[in-house]
Amino acid sequence: MNIRQLLDDRITAALHALGAPANVTAIVKPSARPEFGDYQANGVMAAAKQLKLNPRELATRLLETLDLSDLAEKLEVAGPGFINIHLKNVWLAEMLVPFGSAQGSVARRLSEVEAQTIVIDYSGPNLAKEMHVGHLRSTIIGDAVARVLEFQGHKVIRQNHVGDWGTQFGMLIAHMVSMAEQHGGVSGVAPQLADLETFYREAKKRFDDEPQFADTARDYVVKLQSGDAECLAWWQQFIDISLHHCEAVYERLGVSLTRADVKPESAYNADLAQVVSDLQASGLLVEDQGAQCVFLEEFKNKDGSITPIIVQKTGGGYLYATTDLAALRYRSSVLNIDRALYFTDARQSLHFQQVFTLARKAGFVRTDISLEHMPFGNMLGEDGKPFKTRTGGTVKLVELLTEAEERAFALVTEKNPTLDETERRAIAHTVGIGAVKYADLSKNRNSDYIFNWETMLSFEGNTAPYLQYAYARIKSIFRRAQLETGNASIVLQASAERVLAVKLLQFTEVTDSVAKEGLPNHLCTYLYELAGNFMSFYEACPILKEGVDAEVRDSRLHLAQVTAQTLQTGLALLGIEVMERM
Numbered sequence: 001m002n003i004r005q006l007l008d009d010r011i012t013a014a015l016h017a018l019g020a021p022a023n024v025t026a027i028v029k030p031s032a033r034p035e036f037g038d039y040q041a042n043g044v045m046a047a048a049k050q051l052k053l054n055p056r057e058l059a060t061r062l063l064e065t066l067d068l069s070d071l072a073e074k075l076e077v078a079g080p081g082f083i084n085i086h087l088k089n090v091w092l093a094e095m096l097v098p099f100g101s102a103q104g105s106v107a108r109r110l111s112e113v114e115a116q117t118i119v120i121d122y123s124g125p126n127l128a129k130e131m132h133v134g135h136l137r138s139t140i141i142g143d144a145v146a147r148v149l150e151f152q153g154h155k156v157i158r159q160n161h162v163g164d165w166g167t168q169f170g171m172l173i174a175h176m177v178s179m180a181e182q183h184g185g186v187s188g189v190a191p192q193l194a195d196l197e198t199f200y201r202e203a204k205k206r207f208d209d210e211p212q213f214a215d216t217a218r219d220y221v222v223k224l225q226s227g228d229a230e231c232l233a234w235w236q237q238f239i240d241i242s243l244h245h246c247e248a249v250y251e252r253l254g255v256s257l258t259r260a261d262v263k264p265e266s267a268y269n270a271d272l273a274q275v276v277s278d279l280q281a282s283g284l285l286v287e288d289q290g291a292q293c294v295f296l297e298e299f300k301n302k303d304g305s306i307t308p309i310i311v312q313k314t315g316g317g318y319l320y321a322t323t324d325l326a327a328l329r330y331r332s333s334v335l336n337i338d339r340a341l342y343f344t345d346a347r348q349s350l351h352f353q354q355v356f357t358l359a360r361k362a363g364f365v366r367t368d369i370s371l372e373h374m375p376f377g378n379m380l381g382e383d384g385k386p387f388k389t390r391t392g393g394t395v396k397l398v399e400l401l402t403e404a405e406e407r408a409f410a411l412v413t414e415k416n417p418t419l420d421e422t423e424r425r426a427i428a429h430t431v432g433i434g435a436v437k438y439a440d441l442s443k444n445r446n447s448d449y450i451f452n453w454e455t456m457l458s459f460e461g462n463t464a465p466y467l468q469y470a471y472a473r474i475k476s477i478f479r480r481a482q483l484e485t486g487n488a489s490i491v492l493q494a495s496a497e498r499v500l501a502v503k504l505l506q507f508t509e510v511t512d513s514v515a516k517e518g519l520p521n522h523l524c525t526y527l528y529e530l531a532g533n534f535m536s537f538y539e540a541c542p543i544l545k546e547g548v549d550a551e552v553r554d555s556r557l558h559l560a561q562v563t564a565q566t567l568q569t570g571l572a573l574l575g576i577e578v579m580e581r582m
C-alpha cells in the first residue's frame with residue numbers, strides 16, 4: 001500500500017469532479033514539517049489557474065466535497081492553497097499490522113502494479129581479465145535493483161553480458177598453448193590461470209614484444225572466429241576458469257548472479273551478419289572508409305558532423321554495438337520483455353543512446369519497450385583520482401573484499417573481544433561486505449564517489465554497520481523481553497510513535513521509486529531515517545522499563561517488531577544481511 005499514491009488518486013478524482021482538466025493532478029507529497037500534517041497536496045494552485053478561480057476558494061470547495069474520513073483526522077487549507085492532510089492514528093496503526101512478520105515483507109509487495117518482464121543487464125565483466133573494482137558498481141547496483149523489481153512482483157531476467165569474444169582471446173590462447181608445451185600438456189595450464197591478471201599481463205607483454213607470438217595470436221583469432229574446434233576448446237577452458245573467478249566474487253559479495261544468467265557476447269555471434277544485412281536492407285547502412293556505419297541525425301555534434309555507429313570494421317570484424325543490437329533483438333522477440341535496464345558506467349551513455357535509437361529505427365525492438373541506460377560515476381580514491389593500489393595498479397575485487405573483512409574483524413574484536421573467533425569472523429564477513437556494498441548503494445549513482453574505509457565501516461552515520469546495529473539492538477530488546485515477536489494491537493500516542501509509524505508505512509513509496517528510477521540510494525536514505533526515527537522513539541518511549549503499562553509496552557514492542565522487519569527487508573533488497581547480535 002502506497003499512501004502517497006492513494007491520497008493522490010483520491011484527491012485527483014475530487015479535483016476532476018470539480019471540473020479540473022485531465023492533466024491536473026493532486027501532487028501529493030510527504031509534508032516537510034509535522035505542523036503541515038503528514039502529507040500535503042499542492043495541485044490545487046495549478047488547477048485553479050486553469051479554471052481561472054481563486055486557489056484558496058477552490059481548495060475550500062474541494063474540502064467540502066472530498067471525503068477522506070476513513071483515513072484522515074483533519075484536512076486544512078494552508079498558504080495560497082495547499083491542503084494539509086493529518087492521518088488518523090487508528091488508521092495508521094491498523095495499516096501497520098500486516099508488516100511485523102516475515103510474511104509481512106511479502107505483504108509489502110504491490111498488487112496494484114502490473115507485472116512486467118524486465119531485463120537487468122549488469123556486471124558484464126570482460127573475461128580476459130580478473131574482476132577489478134571497476135566492475136563493483138554495476139554488479140552491486142544492478143543486483144539491488146533486480147531484487148527490488150522482483151520483490152514488487154515483476155519477472156526479472158538477469159543478463160550478465162560478459163565480454164568473452166574479441167581479439168584479446170587470440171593472444172590468451174597463444175599464451176595457453178605455449179604454457180601447455182612448457183608445463184606438460186593441457187593440465188599444466190590450469191595452475192597458471194589461477195592468477196588471471198598475471199596471465200593476461202604476460203600474454204600482453206609477449207604480444208607487444210615478440211612479433212612471432214603476435215602473428216600466432218592473430219592466427220588464433222581468425223581460427224576462433226571461423227569455429228576451429230581445437231581453438232574453441234582452448235577458449236572454452238579459459239572462459240570456464242574466468243567465470244569461476246567471477247562466481248567466487250559474486251558468492252562472496254552475496255550477489256544473486258549465477259551461471260544461468262550469463263548470456264555472453266559470443267552467444268550473439270551467429271546473428272551479427274544478419275544484423276548488418278538487415279540494416280543494409282532497411283537502407284540505414286553507409287560504407288565509410290571501408291567500414292559499415294549508420295549515421296543518425298539525432299547524434300549530430302555541434303560542428304554538424306555525426307558520430308557514426310560502426311557495426312562492421314574494414315576487414316569484416318563486428319563491434320560492441322553490433323552485439324548489443326543483436327542482444328536487443330533477442331530480448332525483444334525471444335524474451336518478450338517490457339523493459340530493459342543497463343547498468344554501466346557513464347562513459348557508455350552515447351553508446352547506449354545510439355544503440356537504442358538505432359534498434360527502434362531498424363524495428364529490432366517492439367515499439368512499446370522501455371530501454372533505459374542507468375549510468376554511474378567512478379569509484380575514486382581518497383585523492384579524488386580513480387581508485388588504484390598504492391603502486392598505481394588496478395585493485396582486484398577479491399583483494400578489496402579481503403581487506404574489508406579484515407578491517408571489520410579488527411573492529412568487531414575491539415568491540416566484542418570475548419566472542420569466539422568463528423562468530424567474530426562471521427560477523428566481520430557480514431559487516432565488511434555490507435559496508436562496501438552500502439557505501440556504494442547509498443550514493444546517487446550518477447556521481448563519482450570517494451571510497452573511504454573509515455566512513456563506510458563506522459557504526460555512526462548512514463552506513464551498513466549502523467543499520468545492522470540498529471537491527472541487532474531491536475533483537476536484543478526481544479531477547480530481554482523473552483519474546484520472539486510483538487503482535488499486540490498498536491496504539492499511537494506519543495509523537496515519536498506516530499513519526500515512526502508514518503515512516504514505516506512509507507516503505508512502499510520508496511521501493512516504488514527505486515523500481516522506477518533505478519536509484520537504490522533512495523532506499524538507503526529511507527532506512528537510515530527509519531533507524532533514526534526508531535532511536536528517537538526508543539529514547540522517548542521506554543519499552544521494558546518498570547512502570548510501563550502492559551498494553552503500552554506490547555504496542556511499542558509491536559512497533560519495534562515492524563521496524564526490525566522493515567530494516568531486514570530493506571537491507572535484503574540491497575543485498576545486505578543482518579545479524580541477531582553483533
Ligand code: ARG
Nearest residue numbers: 121124125126161162163344
Ligand atoms: N563488458 C562491458 C564492459 O565491461 C559491459 C557490458 C554491458 N552490457 C551491454 N549489454 N553492453 O564495459
